Amino acid sequence: MYGLIGKFRAVPGQRDALVAILLEDVSAMPGCLSYVVAQDPGDADALWVTEVWDSRASHQASLSLPQVKDAIARAMPLIAGLDQHIETVPAGGYGIRAPG
Amino acid sequence: MYGLIGKFRAVPGQRDALVAILLEDVSAMPGCLSYVVAQDPGDADALWVTEVWDSRASHQASLSLPQVKDAIARAMPLIAGLDQHIETVPAGGYGIRAPG
DSSP: OEEEEEEEEEOTTOHHHHHHHHTTTTTOOTTEEEEEEEEOTTOTTEEEEEEEESOHHHHHHHTTSHHHHHHHHHHGGGEEEEEEEEEEEEEEEESOOOOO | OEEEEEEEEEOTTOHHHHHHHHTTTTTOOTTEEEEEEEEOTTOTTEEEEEEEESOHHHHHHHTTSHHHHHHHHHHGGGEEEEEEEEEEEEEEEESOOOOO
């Protein structure tokens, strides 16, 4: 499996709008086993996105999906920075959808 | 919802053993909506645990479950440090089990 942990910095005042975009239509991404968008309660502009995919290739392919490309295009102006970008190798857990 | 992102440092050579303990019996924790244990491919001793709970109270209560207390007791000697411990407020996502 392939995992990502990212800490995004929203443009001040735009975190809620960014979260809304990032949560649109998240159920139809082939190979996506887990995708969570969370606010950082300690920083009004920070949010965390944690993901598990069945493979790096599936994640890469998702970036070409029309709805994902559209969401990225609308989200980019609301993103002020990417504070952390961590790739992981998920070993297992709970709430990880079965592949396929 | 209540979320946690933790970067643990295993005692050198003990990451696999630690991961195995952390993945034991993870399906029976009331209020746990998502729980992922992942290795950091860039650091042989580092692993990430990302969690989503229906509430902080549910997470707190889980620490008193016999199987969790037992796992923590066995895991502690294999943990060399906690590099990051982030509390989050999950807004939504995919692969988050419905509460209850």
